[in-house]
Amino acid sequence: MSVDDELVLRVDDLVRHFPVKGRLPFTSGGVVKAVDGVSFDLRRGETLGIVGESGCGKSTLARMLVGLERPTSGEVRFGDAVVHAARGRNLRALRRRIQIVLQDPYTSLNPRRTVREILLQPFEIHPDVLDRGRRLDRVKELLDLVGLDGSLHLDRYPHQFSGGQRQRIGIARALALQPDVIVCDEPVSALDVSVQAQVVNLLERLQRELGVAYVFIAHDLSVVRHISDRVAVMYLGKLVERGPERLLYDAPAHPYTKALLSAVPVPEPVGRAQRKRILLAGDPPSPVDPPSGCRFRTRCWQATETCAITEPVLAGGDRAVACHYPLAAA
């Protein structure tokens, strides 16, 4: 047994560029560098949180991890297999192992199918997983597992459920083939606060019981802190910082991480007038034409000439930061 056996997913220098149409027909408008060299490992049974603002490339990353999107370069390895090189039987086997839960349970479930049909579908695509005769029992088990009544809800349609219940159905579908990894792309963002906590608790319980690893992608830093063992921060297609949850939140080393954390409203009115907040100027620059050197330098308060010339690399092991002037631990 090598250490690598504990790794379920290895992501190496993943890149995805999208060509943009120019203003005139038949011209090119350059490329959107949606994901531009992202690397990380995922260990068995852990939760890696990935945070970032809109347009940072986190959803494109999610789609590449499960094979819905083909990388421009780089690779995602599951065990010894490269996800995007696999074909035929191997590809189907891989897809069983890596599943996805999407943000919007209203559009990710087919409105014309009952819950029974939705949850039987994975077994129709992968018929070798379970005998036909045992599938319905398994579907009921899955519903019970996610806290829905397996006998009561089978023949209902998605619109007959609340948003939180629909997200549970989406999670049941992702669990059907007993994956090792579930990529959760903003799984609780569309839910009310009171329902969000139910789904977060459910995901944590399922991880304890089933040992599944999560890549938990979200813009809500508080939810990510709650659920993650390790966290990576993404800015304009790159990871700028990566580390264990406590270190990253309590002592951010990248200025962007620090600014992001300080922008989150704190649910405590006492002392709010004294709270120090780093207000970043402006919006993130366009990923079509990112700044030279460090991509964050246009909004960074400590940027120097070096930052405009040399791109910082994500240096370090478990705790890594891509900054020429990392912040000292407080």
Add this chain to the structure above:
Amino acid sequence: MALLEVEDLRVSFPVPGSGGDATSSVHAVNGVSLALESGRTLAILGESGSGKSVTAQAVMGILDEPPARVAGSVRLRGRELLTLTPKQRDRVSGEEIGMVFQDAMAALNPVYTVGEQLGELLRVRRGLSRSAARRRAVELVDRVHIPAAKDRVRDYPHQFSGGMRQRIMIALAIALEPDVLIADEPTTALDVTVQAQVMELIAEIQRDSGMALLLITHDLGVVAEVADDVAVMYAGRIVERATVQQVFAGPAHPYTEGLLASMPRIDRRDEELYAIPGAPPNPARLPAGCPFHLRCPRADDVCRATLPVLEPLPDGRASACHHRKELLHVGG
């Protein structure tokens, strides 16, 4: 007399296709009373379907009547707004009450430049000349901290980022210097760094002008950062009304208590979140008794039978819970 007084506001919508029964309707807002003073910020906190946005829309006078039926009283400086003619009401909107919405792209006109939209408002309402209106438009765009205001007034809404569009909507809302700004989820669609900028801008304008702010939000963090007073809504009613310090120090309603406990914190890591069971009720099918009793750990027979009314407590706040006294003792 408070600047803005809302008393026993009720809003209902007829439900079509329910057997032609004309009396069938959804009661979105069931007797909401609020008071907002100059320079203060009152947050209406609630989840989807709580009636918070409909309350705001009724105060702003932008509900279509019919189909909506609005009853009760909305008074601005003592003057009743609900009995005004649509034309009189239009004058109040914008002149005395400014509005900011979640979706700036939908609220701005896509075929006119930002300068034209601001300019038209100033010419029609303030009678400014074309050139004076243009100058004032530039000032307003500059006021909301959009760089190169002189050039940017010639741009169309789609040429701005989400945060910048929200600033433009704020510029339109404050153009006529209203006494009250009503902001309905103004930062919900924005990234957290941009949200912080926009909330800071609103606070700054408020400090300078003494304008009152009615903030509609689902975000407890935003409430804790900016509100003076809080009204928590559930199923079309205010279930708790208190100062922001009171709410966060020890809520007087189990729903508020549950909301606070169910929110993950940025400043610490809790083992497990408290989850309020079930989902917010459908306003068309409210349970008997207290509308929260199906999700409430304290519910008993009284709660299942009798609707609690919003009653004042000794410390100045109000709670609509049969168990409010116990709650406060437990909470300290």
